[in-house]
Amino acid sequence: MIPFNYVLMCLIFGTTFLAIKVGIDAGVSPFFSAGVRFFLAGAILFIVMVIQKKARLSLLLRKEMMLTGLGLTFGVFASLYWAEQYVSSGIAAVLSATAPLMIMLLQTGITRQKMSASSWAGCLVGFAGVVILLVPGMTVAFSGIWAAGCVAVLLGQVFYSAGTVYSRRVIRRFSDTSPIALNAAQMLYGGLMLLLLSLFTEQVHMEAMLVPEAVFSLLYLIVFGSMTGHTIFYWLVAKTNPVFPSTWLYISPLIALSLGVVLYGEPLSLLSLAGGVTIIAGILLINLKSLRQLAGARSHLVERS
Incomplete structure:
Protein backbone atom coordinates (compact mmCIF):
# COMPACT_ATOMS: atom_id res chain seq x y z
CA MET A 1 0.00 0.00 0.00
CA ILE A 2 2.84 2.40 0.80
CA PRO A 3 4.54 2.10 -2.66
CA PHE A 4 1.19 2.54 -4.43
CA ASN A 5 0.27 5.64 -2.44
CA TYR A 6 3.74 7.11 -2.90
CA VAL A 7 3.57 6.71 -6.69
CA LEU A 8 0.03 8.12 -6.71
CA MET A 9 1.15 11.15 -4.67
CA CYS A 10 4.06 11.85 -7.05
CA LEU A 11 1.74 11.64 -10.06
CA ILE A 12 -0.83 13.93 -8.45
CA PHE A 13 1.71 16.57 -7.43
CA GLY A 14 3.35 16.27 -10.84
CA THR A 15 0.08 17.01 -12.66
CA THR A 16 -1.11 19.97 -10.57
CA PHE A 17 1.19 22.45 -12.35
CA LEU A 18 -0.32 21.54 -15.72
CA ALA A 19 -3.85 21.66 -14.26
CA ILE A 20 -3.16 25.21 -13.05
CA LYS A 21 -1.87 26.16 -16.50
CA VAL A 22 -4.99 24.73 -18.20
CA GLY A 23 -7.23 26.82 -15.97
CA ILE A 24 -5.19 29.99 -16.45
CA ASP A 25 -5.18 29.56 -20.24
CA ALA A 26 -8.97 29.07 -20.13
CA GLY A 27 -9.23 32.63 -18.84
CA VAL A 28 -9.84 32.25 -15.11
CA SER A 29 -8.61 34.95 -12.76
CA PRO A 30 -5.45 33.53 -11.11
CA PHE A 31 -5.96 34.76 -7.53
CA PHE A 32 -9.71 34.07 -7.54
CA SER A 33 -9.24 30.56 -8.92
CA ALA A 34 -6.53 29.78 -6.36
CA GLY A 35 -8.66 31.21 -3.56
CA VAL A 36 -11.71 29.13 -4.47
CA ARG A 37 -9.53 26.02 -4.74
CA PHE A 38 -7.95 26.27 -1.31
CA PHE A 39 -10.93 27.72 0.55
CA LEU A 40 -13.22 24.91 -0.62
CA ALA A 41 -10.61 22.18 -0.15
CA GLY A 42 -9.76 23.44 3.33
CA ALA A 43 -13.42 23.81 4.31
CA ILE A 44 -14.36 20.29 3.17
CA LEU A 45 -11.38 18.65 4.89
CA PHE A 46 -11.86 20.64 8.08
CA ILE A 47 -15.57 19.76 8.29
CA VAL A 48 -14.67 16.08 7.87
CA MET A 49 -12.07 16.37 10.65
CA VAL A 50 -14.59 18.04 12.97
CA ILE A 51 -17.21 15.37 12.26
CA GLN A 52 -14.63 12.69 13.02
CA LYS A 53 -13.75 14.60 16.23
CA LYS A 54 -10.14 15.01 15.14
CA ALA A 55 -10.37 18.82 15.25
CA ARG A 56 -12.28 21.54 17.06
CA LEU A 57 -13.79 24.68 15.55
CA SER A 58 -11.75 26.71 18.05
CA LEU A 59 -8.66 25.77 16.02
CA LEU A 60 -9.71 28.36 13.45
CA LEU A 61 -9.37 31.08 16.07
CA ARG A 62 -5.64 30.46 16.55
CA LYS A 63 -3.26 32.93 14.93
CA GLU A 64 -0.88 30.05 14.11
CA MET A 65 -3.33 28.81 11.46
CA MET A 66 -3.43 32.23 9.81
CA LEU A 67 0.36 32.61 9.81
CA THR A 68 0.86 29.11 8.40
CA GLY A 69 -1.73 29.82 5.71
CA LEU A 70 0.12 33.02 4.85
CA GLY A 71 3.32 31.09 4.17
CA LEU A 72 2.25 27.68 2.87
CA THR A 73 -0.76 28.69 0.77
CA PHE A 74 -1.14 32.42 0.16
CA GLY A 75 2.48 33.35 -0.57
CA VAL A 76 3.25 30.21 -2.55
CA PHE A 77 0.19 30.04 -4.75
CA ALA A 78 -0.43 33.73 -5.30
CA SER A 79 3.04 33.76 -6.86
CA LEU A 80 2.64 30.47 -8.73
CA TYR A 81 -0.79 31.18 -10.23
CA TRP A 82 0.28 34.65 -11.35
CA ALA A 83 3.53 33.31 -12.82
CA GLU A 84 1.86 30.54 -14.83
CA GLN A 85 0.27 33.22 -17.00
CA TYR A 86 3.73 33.82 -18.44
CA VAL A 87 5.88 30.70 -17.91
CA SER A 88 5.25 27.07 -18.81
CA SER A 89 3.95 24.63 -16.20
CA GLY A 90 7.14 22.55 -16.51
CA ILE A 91 9.45 25.48 -15.80
CA ALA A 92 7.26 26.53 -12.87
CA ALA A 93 7.42 23.01 -11.44
CA VAL A 94 11.20 22.77 -11.69
CA LEU A 95 11.72 26.22 -10.16
CA SER A 96 9.39 25.16 -7.34
CA ALA A 97 11.80 22.30 -6.61
CA THR A 98 14.23 24.86 -5.14
CA ALA A 99 12.13 24.88 -1.94
CA PRO A 100 14.34 22.39 -0.01
CA LEU A 101 17.38 24.51 -0.85
CA MET A 102 15.74 27.61 0.61
CA ILE A 103 14.46 25.69 3.64
CA MET A 104 17.98 24.50 4.41
CA LEU A 105 19.46 28.00 4.05
CA LEU A 106 16.74 29.46 6.29
CA GLN A 107 17.21 26.78 8.97
CA THR A 108 20.96 27.27 8.85
CA GLY A 109 20.53 31.02 9.30
CA ILE A 110 18.19 30.55 12.26
CA THR A 111 20.11 27.81 14.09
CA ARG A 112 23.60 29.03 13.10
CA GLN A 113 24.58 25.44 12.45
CA LYS A 114 27.34 24.69 9.96
CA MET A 115 26.31 23.04 6.72
CA SER A 116 28.00 19.86 5.53
CA ALA A 117 30.15 19.79 2.41
CA SER A 118 27.43 17.93 0.50
CA SER A 119 24.88 20.58 1.50
CA TRP A 120 27.11 23.41 0.26
CA ALA A 121 27.74 21.46 -2.93
CA GLY A 122 23.98 20.95 -3.32
CA CYS A 123 23.38 24.69 -2.94
CA LEU A 124 25.94 25.51 -5.62
CA VAL A 125 24.65 22.82 -7.97
CA GLY A 126 21.04 23.88 -7.41
CA PHE A 127 21.87 27.54 -8.05
CA ALA A 128 23.76 26.56 -11.20
CA GLY A 129 20.68 24.61 -12.31
CA VAL A 130 18.47 27.68 -11.90
CA VAL A 131 20.90 29.74 -13.99
CA ILE A 132 21.04 27.07 -16.72
CA LEU A 133 17.26 26.81 -16.71
CA LEU A 134 16.79 30.54 -17.16
CA VAL A 135 19.52 31.12 -19.76
CA PRO A 136 17.48 30.21 -22.89
CA GLY A 137 14.71 32.66 -22.11
CA MET A 138 17.09 35.39 -21.03
CA THR A 139 19.38 35.24 -24.06
CA VAL A 140 17.46 33.85 -27.03
CA ALA A 141 14.24 35.83 -26.71
CA PHE A 142 14.41 38.02 -23.62
CA SER A 143 11.04 38.82 -22.11
CA GLY A 144 10.78 40.95 -19.01
CA ILE A 145 7.42 39.48 -18.03
CA TRP A 146 8.77 35.92 -18.50
CA ALA A 147 11.70 36.74 -16.21
CA ALA A 148 9.28 38.28 -13.70
CA GLY A 149 7.24 35.08 -13.77
CA CYS A 150 10.32 32.99 -12.97
CA VAL A 151 11.29 35.33 -10.14
CA ALA A 152 7.72 35.14 -8.80
CA VAL A 153 7.91 31.31 -8.59
CA ALA A 162 9.39 30.15 5.91
CA GLY A 163 5.97 28.52 6.22
CA THR A 164 7.49 25.04 6.41
CA VAL A 165 9.96 25.96 9.15
CA TYR A 166 7.19 27.71 11.12
CA SER A 167 4.66 24.90 10.57
CA ARG A 168 7.02 22.38 12.18
CA ARG A 169 6.77 24.38 15.40
CA VAL A 170 2.99 24.58 14.99
CA ILE A 171 2.69 20.79 14.56
CA ARG A 172 4.68 20.25 17.75
CA ARG A 173 2.56 22.83 19.59
CA PHE A 174 -0.68 21.18 18.43
CA SER A 175 0.55 17.60 18.78
CA ASP A 176 -2.89 16.45 19.93
CA THR A 177 -4.49 17.62 16.65
CA SER A 178 -4.40 15.71 13.36
CA PRO A 179 -1.86 17.18 10.89
CA ILE A 180 -4.58 16.87 8.23
CA ALA A 181 -6.80 19.19 10.31
CA LEU A 182 -3.93 21.66 10.70
CA ASN A 183 -3.36 21.60 6.96
CA ALA A 184 -7.07 22.10 6.30
CA ALA A 185 -7.18 25.11 8.64
CA GLN A 186 -4.19 26.78 7.01
CA MET A 187 -5.68 26.15 3.54
CA LEU A 188 -8.89 27.85 4.69
CA TYR A 189 -6.97 30.93 5.78
CA GLY A 190 -4.72 30.91 2.71
CA GLY A 191 -7.72 30.56 0.41
CA LEU A 192 -9.50 33.45 2.16
CA MET A 193 -6.41 35.66 1.74
CA LEU A 194 -6.24 34.80 -1.96
CA LEU A 195 -9.92 35.71 -2.38
CA LEU A 196 -9.31 39.05 -0.64
CA LEU A 197 -6.32 39.69 -2.91
CA SER A 198 -8.51 38.91 -5.91
CA LEU A 199 -11.19 41.31 -4.67
CA PHE A 200 -8.76 44.23 -4.71
CA THR A 201 -6.64 43.36 -7.76
CA GLU A 202 -8.75 41.44 -10.30
CA GLN A 203 -11.89 41.85 -12.34
CA VAL A 204 -13.37 38.38 -12.12
CA HIS A 205 -15.30 37.12 -15.13
CA MET A 206 -17.52 34.34 -13.84
CA GLU A 207 -18.28 33.10 -17.36
CA ALA A 208 -14.62 32.10 -17.69
CA MET A 209 -15.00 29.90 -14.59
CA LEU A 210 -17.74 27.93 -16.38
CA VAL A 211 -15.60 27.00 -19.40
CA PRO A 212 -15.15 23.18 -19.39
CA GLU A 213 -11.35 23.44 -19.13
CA ALA A 214 -11.65 25.81 -16.17
CA VAL A 215 -14.21 23.63 -14.38
CA PHE A 216 -12.07 20.51 -14.88
CA SER A 217 -8.95 22.33 -13.69
CA LEU A 218 -10.64 23.65 -10.54
CA LEU A 219 -12.32 20.35 -9.60
CA TYR A 220 -9.13 18.38 -10.23
CA LEU A 221 -7.05 20.75 -8.10
CA ILE A 222 -9.59 20.76 -5.25
CA VAL A 223 -10.24 17.01 -5.12
CA PHE A 224 -6.87 15.61 -6.12
CA GLY A 225 -4.29 18.39 -5.77
CA SER A 226 -5.36 19.83 -2.41
CA MET A 227 -7.40 17.08 -0.72
CA THR A 228 -6.17 13.70 -1.96
CA GLY A 229 -2.51 14.58 -2.54
CA HIS A 230 -1.95 16.22 0.84
CA THR A 231 -3.92 13.54 2.69
CA ILE A 232 -1.72 10.84 1.13
CA PHE A 233 1.36 12.87 2.06
CA TYR A 234 0.39 13.02 5.75
CA TRP A 235 -0.63 9.35 5.67
CA LEU A 236 2.84 8.45 4.37
CA VAL A 237 4.46 10.60 7.07
CA ALA A 238 2.49 8.66 9.70
CA LYS A 239 3.29 5.26 8.16
CA THR A 240 6.98 5.89 7.34
CA ASN A 241 8.86 9.06 8.37
CA PRO A 242 9.01 12.77 7.39
CA VAL A 243 11.87 12.26 4.89
CA PHE A 244 10.47 9.56 2.60
CA PRO A 245 7.25 11.36 1.47
CA SER A 246 9.23 14.55 0.82
CA THR A 247 11.23 12.81 -1.90
CA TRP A 248 8.32 13.59 -4.25
CA LEU A 249 10.22 16.85 -4.85
CA TYR A 250 12.82 14.90 -6.85
CA ILE A 251 10.27 13.16 -9.05
CA SER A 252 7.18 15.33 -9.56
CA PRO A 253 8.93 18.32 -11.23
CA LEU A 254 10.30 16.05 -13.95
CA ILE A 255 6.83 14.51 -14.36
CA ALA A 256 5.40 18.02 -14.73
CA LEU A 257 8.09 18.98 -17.22
CA SER A 258 7.37 15.89 -19.35
CA LEU A 259 3.59 16.27 -19.21
CA GLY A 260 3.79 19.90 -20.24
CA VAL A 261 5.77 18.97 -23.35
CA VAL A 262 3.85 15.81 -24.31
CA LEU A 263 0.26 16.75 -23.45
CA TYR A 264 0.29 20.54 -23.76
CA GLY A 265 2.96 21.18 -26.36
CA GLU A 266 5.05 23.39 -24.11
CA PRO A 267 8.48 24.23 -25.54
CA LEU A 268 11.51 22.65 -23.90
CA SER A 269 15.10 23.36 -24.84
CA LEU A 270 17.99 21.07 -24.02
CA LEU A 271 19.40 23.75 -21.73
CA SER A 272 16.12 23.96 -19.80
CA LEU A 273 16.07 20.17 -19.44
CA ALA A 274 19.69 20.20 -18.27
CA GLY A 275 18.85 22.95 -15.79
CA GLY A 276 15.94 20.95 -14.41
CA VAL A 277 18.04 17.82 -13.93
CA THR A 278 20.81 19.91 -12.33
CA ILE A 279 18.39 21.45 -9.82
CA ILE A 280 17.12 17.99 -8.83
CA ALA A 281 20.73 16.82 -8.45
CA GLY A 282 21.41 19.76 -6.16
CA ILE A 283 18.39 18.95 -3.99
CA LEU A 284 19.57 15.33 -3.77
CA LEU A 285 23.00 16.49 -2.56
CA ILE A 286 21.43 18.76 0.04
CA ASN A 287 19.40 15.87 1.46
CA LEU A 288 22.11 13.23 1.00
CA LYS A 289 22.49 12.54 4.73
CA SER A 290 18.74 12.13 5.26
CA LEU A 291 18.42 9.89 2.22
CA ARG A 292 21.26 7.67 3.43
CA GLN A 293 19.56 7.36 6.82
CA LEU A 294 16.30 6.52 5.06
CA ALA A 295 17.99 3.86 2.92
CA GLY A 296 19.65 2.39 6.01
CA ALA A 297 16.36 2.28 7.89
CA ARG A 298 14.61 0.52 5.02
CA SER A 299 17.40 -2.07 4.62
CA HIS A 300 17.27 -2.71 8.37
CA LEU A 301 13.54 -3.37 8.13
CA VAL A 302 14.13 -5.77 5.24
CA GLU A 303 16.76 -7.69 7.24
CA ARG A 304 14.42 -7.98 10.24
CA SER A 305 11.59 -9.29 8.08
Whole structure:
Protein backbone atom coordinates (compact mmCIF):
# COMPACT_ATOMS: atom_id res chain seq x y z
CA MET A 1 0.00 0.00 0.00
CA ILE A 2 2.84 2.40 0.80
CA PRO A 3 4.54 2.10 -2.66
CA PHE A 4 1.19 2.54 -4.43
CA ASN A 5 0.27 5.64 -2.44
CA TYR A 6 3.74 7.11 -2.90
CA VAL A 7 3.57 6.71 -6.69
CA LEU A 8 0.03 8.12 -6.71
CA MET A 9 1.15 11.15 -4.67
CA CYS A 10 4.06 11.85 -7.05
CA LEU A 11 1.74 11.64 -10.06
CA ILE A 12 -0.83 13.93 -8.45
CA PHE A 13 1.71 16.57 -7.43
CA GLY A 14 3.35 16.27 -10.84
CA THR A 15 0.08 17.01 -12.66
CA THR A 16 -1.11 19.97 -10.57
CA PHE A 17 1.19 22.45 -12.35
CA LEU A 18 -0.32 21.54 -15.72
CA ALA A 19 -3.85 21.66 -14.26
CA ILE A 20 -3.16 25.21 -13.05
CA LYS A 21 -1.87 26.16 -16.50
CA VAL A 22 -4.99 24.73 -18.20
CA GLY A 23 -7.23 26.82 -15.97
CA ILE A 24 -5.19 29.99 -16.45
CA ASP A 25 -5.18 29.56 -20.24
CA ALA A 26 -8.97 29.07 -20.13
CA GLY A 27 -9.23 32.63 -18.84
CA VAL A 28 -9.84 32.25 -15.11
CA SER A 29 -8.61 34.95 -12.76
CA PRO A 30 -5.45 33.53 -11.11
CA PHE A 31 -5.96 34.76 -7.53
CA PHE A 32 -9.71 34.07 -7.54
CA SER A 33 -9.24 30.56 -8.92
CA ALA A 34 -6.53 29.78 -6.36
CA GLY A 35 -8.66 31.21 -3.56
CA VAL A 36 -11.71 29.13 -4.47
CA ARG A 37 -9.53 26.02 -4.74
CA PHE A 38 -7.95 26.27 -1.31
CA PHE A 39 -10.93 27.72 0.55
CA LEU A 40 -13.22 24.91 -0.62
CA ALA A 41 -10.61 22.18 -0.15
CA GLY A 42 -9.76 23.44 3.33
CA ALA A 43 -13.42 23.81 4.31
CA ILE A 44 -14.36 20.29 3.17
CA LEU A 45 -11.38 18.65 4.89
CA PHE A 46 -11.86 20.64 8.08
CA ILE A 47 -15.57 19.76 8.29
CA VAL A 48 -14.67 16.08 7.87
CA MET A 49 -12.07 16.37 10.65
CA VAL A 50 -14.59 18.04 12.97
CA ILE A 51 -17.21 15.37 12.26
CA GLN A 52 -14.63 12.69 13.02
CA LYS A 53 -13.75 14.60 16.23
CA LYS A 54 -10.14 15.01 15.14
CA ALA A 55 -10.37 18.82 15.25
CA ARG A 56 -12.28 21.54 17.06
CA LEU A 57 -13.79 24.68 15.55
CA SER A 58 -11.75 26.71 18.05
CA LEU A 59 -8.66 25.77 16.02
CA LEU A 60 -9.71 28.36 13.45
CA LEU A 61 -9.37 31.08 16.07
CA ARG A 62 -5.64 30.46 16.55
CA LYS A 63 -3.26 32.93 14.93
CA GLU A 64 -0.88 30.05 14.11
CA MET A 65 -3.33 28.81 11.46
CA MET A 66 -3.43 32.23 9.81
CA LEU A 67 0.36 32.61 9.81
CA THR A 68 0.86 29.11 8.40
CA GLY A 69 -1.73 29.82 5.71
CA LEU A 70 0.12 33.02 4.85
CA GLY A 71 3.32 31.09 4.17
CA LEU A 72 2.25 27.68 2.87
CA THR A 73 -0.76 28.69 0.77
CA PHE A 74 -1.14 32.42 0.16
CA GLY A 75 2.48 33.35 -0.57
CA VAL A 76 3.25 30.21 -2.55
CA PHE A 77 0.19 30.04 -4.75
CA ALA A 78 -0.43 33.73 -5.30
CA SER A 79 3.04 33.76 -6.86
CA LEU A 80 2.64 30.47 -8.73
CA TYR A 81 -0.79 31.18 -10.23
CA TRP A 82 0.28 34.65 -11.35
CA ALA A 83 3.53 33.31 -12.82
CA GLU A 84 1.86 30.54 -14.83
CA GLN A 85 0.27 33.22 -17.00
CA TYR A 86 3.73 33.82 -18.44
CA VAL A 87 5.88 30.70 -17.91
CA SER A 88 5.25 27.07 -18.81
CA SER A 89 3.95 24.63 -16.20
CA GLY A 90 7.14 22.55 -16.51
CA ILE A 91 9.45 25.48 -15.80
CA ALA A 92 7.26 26.53 -12.87
CA ALA A 93 7.42 23.01 -11.44
CA VAL A 94 11.20 22.77 -11.69
CA LEU A 95 11.72 26.22 -10.16
CA SER A 96 9.39 25.16 -7.34
CA ALA A 97 11.80 22.30 -6.61
CA THR A 98 14.23 24.86 -5.14
CA ALA A 99 12.13 24.88 -1.94
CA PRO A 100 14.34 22.39 -0.01
CA LEU A 101 17.38 24.51 -0.85
CA MET A 102 15.74 27.61 0.61
CA ILE A 103 14.46 25.69 3.64
CA MET A 104 17.98 24.50 4.41
CA LEU A 105 19.46 28.00 4.05
CA LEU A 106 16.74 29.46 6.29
CA GLN A 107 17.21 26.78 8.97
CA THR A 108 20.96 27.27 8.85
CA GLY A 109 20.53 31.02 9.30
CA ILE A 110 18.19 30.55 12.26
CA THR A 111 20.11 27.81 14.09
CA ARG A 112 23.60 29.03 13.10
CA GLN A 113 24.58 25.44 12.45
CA LYS A 114 27.34 24.69 9.96
CA MET A 115 26.31 23.04 6.72
CA SER A 116 28.00 19.86 5.53
CA ALA A 117 30.15 19.79 2.41
CA SER A 118 27.43 17.93 0.50
CA SER A 119 24.88 20.58 1.50
CA TRP A 120 27.11 23.41 0.26
CA ALA A 121 27.74 21.46 -2.93
CA GLY A 122 23.98 20.95 -3.32
CA CYS A 123 23.38 24.69 -2.94
CA LEU A 124 25.94 25.51 -5.62
CA VAL A 125 24.65 22.82 -7.97
CA GLY A 126 21.04 23.88 -7.41
CA PHE A 127 21.87 27.54 -8.05
CA ALA A 128 23.76 26.56 -11.20
CA GLY A 129 20.68 24.61 -12.31
CA VAL A 130 18.47 27.68 -11.90
CA VAL A 131 20.90 29.74 -13.99
CA ILE A 132 21.04 27.07 -16.72
CA LEU A 133 17.26 26.81 -16.71
CA LEU A 134 16.79 30.54 -17.16
CA VAL A 135 19.52 31.12 -19.76
CA PRO A 136 17.48 30.21 -22.89
CA GLY A 137 14.71 32.66 -22.11
CA MET A 138 17.09 35.39 -21.03
CA THR A 139 19.38 35.24 -24.06
CA VAL A 140 17.46 33.85 -27.03
CA ALA A 141 14.24 35.83 -26.71
CA PHE A 142 14.41 38.02 -23.62
CA SER A 143 11.04 38.82 -22.11
CA GLY A 144 10.78 40.95 -19.01
CA ILE A 145 7.42 39.48 -18.03
CA TRP A 146 8.77 35.92 -18.50
CA ALA A 147 11.70 36.74 -16.21
CA ALA A 148 9.28 38.28 -13.70
CA GLY A 149 7.24 35.08 -13.77
CA CYS A 150 10.32 32.99 -12.97
CA VAL A 151 11.29 35.33 -10.14
CA ALA A 152 7.72 35.14 -8.80
CA VAL A 153 7.91 31.31 -8.59
CA LEU A 154 11.20 31.58 -6.70
CA LEU A 155 9.70 34.22 -4.39
CA GLY A 156 6.85 31.82 -3.68
CA GLN A 157 9.36 29.24 -2.52
CA VAL A 158 10.76 31.76 -0.02
CA PHE A 159 7.25 31.94 1.46
CA TYR A 160 7.05 28.15 1.38
CA SER A 161 10.37 27.68 3.17
CA ALA A 162 9.39 30.15 5.91
CA GLY A 163 5.97 28.52 6.22
CA THR A 164 7.49 25.04 6.41
CA VAL A 165 9.96 25.96 9.15
CA TYR A 166 7.19 27.71 11.12
CA SER A 167 4.66 24.90 10.57
CA ARG A 168 7.02 22.38 12.18
CA ARG A 169 6.77 24.38 15.40
CA VAL A 170 2.99 24.58 14.99
CA ILE A 171 2.69 20.79 14.56
CA ARG A 172 4.68 20.25 17.75
CA ARG A 173 2.56 22.83 19.59
CA PHE A 174 -0.68 21.18 18.43
CA SER A 175 0.55 17.60 18.78
CA ASP A 176 -2.89 16.45 19.93
CA THR A 177 -4.49 17.62 16.65
CA SER A 178 -4.40 15.71 13.36
CA PRO A 179 -1.86 17.18 10.89
CA ILE A 180 -4.58 16.87 8.23
CA ALA A 181 -6.80 19.19 10.31
CA LEU A 182 -3.93 21.66 10.70
CA ASN A 183 -3.36 21.60 6.96
CA ALA A 184 -7.07 22.10 6.30
CA ALA A 185 -7.18 25.11 8.64
CA GLN A 186 -4.19 26.78 7.01
CA MET A 187 -5.68 26.15 3.54
CA LEU A 188 -8.89 27.85 4.69
CA TYR A 189 -6.97 30.93 5.78
CA GLY A 190 -4.72 30.91 2.71
CA GLY A 191 -7.72 30.56 0.41
CA LEU A 192 -9.50 33.45 2.16
CA MET A 193 -6.41 35.66 1.74
CA LEU A 194 -6.24 34.80 -1.96
CA LEU A 195 -9.92 35.71 -2.38
CA LEU A 196 -9.31 39.05 -0.64
CA LEU A 197 -6.32 39.69 -2.91
CA SER A 198 -8.51 38.91 -5.91
CA LEU A 199 -11.19 41.31 -4.67
CA PHE A 200 -8.76 44.23 -4.71
CA THR A 201 -6.64 43.36 -7.76
CA GLU A 202 -8.75 41.44 -10.30
CA GLN A 203 -11.89 41.85 -12.34
CA VAL A 204 -13.37 38.38 -12.12
CA HIS A 205 -15.30 37.12 -15.13
CA MET A 206 -17.52 34.34 -13.84
CA GLU A 207 -18.28 33.10 -17.36
CA ALA A 208 -14.62 32.10 -17.69
CA MET A 209 -15.00 29.90 -14.59
CA LEU A 210 -17.74 27.93 -16.38
CA VAL A 211 -15.60 27.00 -19.40
CA PRO A 212 -15.15 23.18 -19.39
CA GLU A 213 -11.35 23.44 -19.13
CA ALA A 214 -11.65 25.81 -16.17
CA VAL A 215 -14.21 23.63 -14.38
CA PHE A 216 -12.07 20.51 -14.88
CA SER A 217 -8.95 22.33 -13.69
CA LEU A 218 -10.64 23.65 -10.54
CA LEU A 219 -12.32 20.35 -9.60
CA TYR A 220 -9.13 18.38 -10.23
CA LEU A 221 -7.05 20.75 -8.10
CA ILE A 222 -9.59 20.76 -5.25
CA VAL A 223 -10.24 17.01 -5.12
CA PHE A 224 -6.87 15.61 -6.12
CA GLY A 225 -4.29 18.39 -5.77
CA SER A 226 -5.36 19.83 -2.41
CA MET A 227 -7.40 17.08 -0.72
CA THR A 228 -6.17 13.70 -1.96
CA GLY A 229 -2.51 14.58 -2.54
CA HIS A 230 -1.95 16.22 0.84
CA THR A 231 -3.92 13.54 2.69
CA ILE A 232 -1.72 10.84 1.13
CA PHE A 233 1.36 12.87 2.06
CA TYR A 234 0.39 13.02 5.75
CA TRP A 235 -0.63 9.35 5.67
CA LEU A 236 2.84 8.45 4.37
CA VAL A 237 4.46 10.60 7.07
CA ALA A 238 2.49 8.66 9.70
CA LYS A 239 3.29 5.26 8.16
CA THR A 240 6.98 5.89 7.34
CA ASN A 241 8.86 9.06 8.37
CA PRO A 242 9.01 12.77 7.39
CA VAL A 243 11.87 12.26 4.89
CA PHE A 244 10.47 9.56 2.60
CA PRO A 245 7.25 11.36 1.47
CA SER A 246 9.23 14.55 0.82
CA THR A 247 11.23 12.81 -1.90
CA TRP A 248 8.32 13.59 -4.25
CA LEU A 249 10.22 16.85 -4.85
CA TYR A 250 12.82 14.90 -6.85
CA ILE A 251 10.27 13.16 -9.05
CA SER A 252 7.18 15.33 -9.56
CA PRO A 253 8.93 18.32 -11.23
CA LEU A 254 10.30 16.05 -13.95
CA ILE A 255 6.83 14.51 -14.36
CA ALA A 256 5.40 18.02 -14.73
CA LEU A 257 8.09 18.98 -17.22
CA SER A 258 7.37 15.89 -19.35
CA LEU A 259 3.59 16.27 -19.21
CA GLY A 260 3.79 19.90 -20.24
CA VAL A 261 5.77 18.97 -23.35
CA VAL A 262 3.85 15.81 -24.31
CA LEU A 263 0.26 16.75 -23.45
CA TYR A 264 0.29 20.54 -23.76
CA GLY A 265 2.96 21.18 -26.36
CA GLU A 266 5.05 23.39 -24.11
CA PRO A 267 8.48 24.23 -25.54
CA LEU A 268 11.51 22.65 -23.90
CA SER A 269 15.10 23.36 -24.84
CA LEU A 270 17.99 21.07 -24.02
CA LEU A 271 19.40 23.75 -21.73
CA SER A 272 16.12 23.96 -19.80
CA LEU A 273 16.07 20.17 -19.44
CA ALA A 274 19.69 20.20 -18.27
CA GLY A 275 18.85 22.95 -15.79
CA GLY A 276 15.94 20.95 -14.41
CA VAL A 277 18.04 17.82 -13.93
CA THR A 278 20.81 19.91 -12.33
CA ILE A 279 18.39 21.45 -9.82
CA ILE A 280 17.12 17.99 -8.83
CA ALA A 281 20.73 16.82 -8.45
CA GLY A 282 21.41 19.76 -6.16
CA ILE A 283 18.39 18.95 -3.99
CA LEU A 284 19.57 15.33 -3.77
CA LEU A 285 23.00 16.49 -2.56
CA ILE A 286 21.43 18.76 0.04
CA ASN A 287 19.40 15.87 1.46
CA LEU A 288 22.11 13.23 1.00
CA LYS A 289 22.49 12.54 4.73
CA SER A 290 18.74 12.13 5.26
CA LEU A 291 18.42 9.89 2.22
CA ARG A 292 21.26 7.67 3.43
CA GLN A 293 19.56 7.36 6.82
CA LEU A 294 16.30 6.52 5.06
CA ALA A 295 17.99 3.86 2.92
CA GLY A 296 19.65 2.39 6.01
CA ALA A 297 16.36 2.28 7.89
CA ARG A 298 14.61 0.52 5.02
CA SER A 299 17.40 -2.07 4.62
CA HIS A 300 17.27 -2.71 8.37
CA LEU A 301 13.54 -3.37 8.13
CA VAL A 302 14.13 -5.77 5.24
CA GLU A 303 16.76 -7.69 7.24
CA ARG A 304 14.42 -7.98 10.24
CA SER A 305 11.59 -9.29 8.08
